[in-house]
Amino acid sequence: MIRVLVADDQPLVRAGITALLGAEADIEVVAVAADGGEALELARRTAPDVACLDIRMPVRNGIEVARELCGPDADPVVPVLILTTFGLDDYLFGALEAGASGFLLKDADPDVIIRAVRQVAAGNGTVDQALTRRVLREFVSRRSLQPVTGDRADDLLTVREREVLMLLAQGMSNEEIAAELVVEVSTVKSHLARMLPKLGVRSRLQAVVWAYQNRIVAVPGVE
Structure with a gap:
């Protein structure tokens, strides 16, 4: 059972997400918060598997x-x-740097939201496809880039870890990466567990951003 905390200051949105997730057999909404302060308090009290947060809340x-x-x-x-919404990029960048595992637009299809919760609970980051290129392009162009090239990845990662990183940056899940490399899913997880500390990141999503920042993967529109 995936235990979820839902936090949103809009009552209708909060109720809708709670009802949507609560209707799934493998998901239980264990806490509901109307502001960020309450969300922190409830998260510490209930220890959810996933915290589903509005990006702009009071307190x-x-x-x-x-x-x-x-x-x-x-x-x-x-x-x-x-x-999030399209108009809150600065908040989005801050949340990315804070270590969030995934981002969705508030008007995403119900199935997308449900799938995202499951992916985050399983340790797989997720980004709404409508946001991916725009967000990464803006993130890379706004942040100070390290003066490095793909050689940096060669210095830090094994050949296989670099392959995993490249496939991860393409948006592949662990299962898809395993199929592409013809290895077990557990092997992919092991590579990720060793790779993340080498890059100085804590999540798959941050690893993807690292790859774009260091020009391991090209971002459309950024020279």
């Missing part, structure tokens, strides 16, 4: 809550799925 915003739940000093770590 504490989604970035602050994400940093507390899944940032570098979080213990234990609660994976965070952020809900």
Whole structure:
């Protein structure tokens, strides 16, 4: 059973997501919060498997809550799925840096939201396809890039780990990566477990951003 916390300051959105997730046999909504302060309190009390957060909330915003739940000093770590809109890029970048595992638009199809919760609970980051290129392009162009090329990955990673990173950056799941490399899913997970600390990141999504920042993968529109 996947235990989920839902936090959103809009009553209708909060109720809708709660009802949507609660109707699934393998998902249980264990806490519902109307602001970021309440979300943190309930997360610490209930220890959910996933915290589904609105990015802009009163008291504490989604970035602050994400940093507390899944940032570098979080213990234990609660994976965070952020809900956003196209007009909140700066918040989105902050949440990405805070360690959030996934991002979805609030008007995503119900099946997409359900699948995203399952993916985040399983340790697989997720980004709405409508956001991916735009967000990564903006993120890379706004942030100070390290003066490196693909050689940096060669210095840090084994050949197989680099292959996994490249496929990860293409949006592949563990299962898809395993099929592409003709290995077991457990082998892919092992490579990821060794790779993330080498890159200085804590999530799959941050590893993808690292690959774009270091020009391991090209971002359309960024020279």
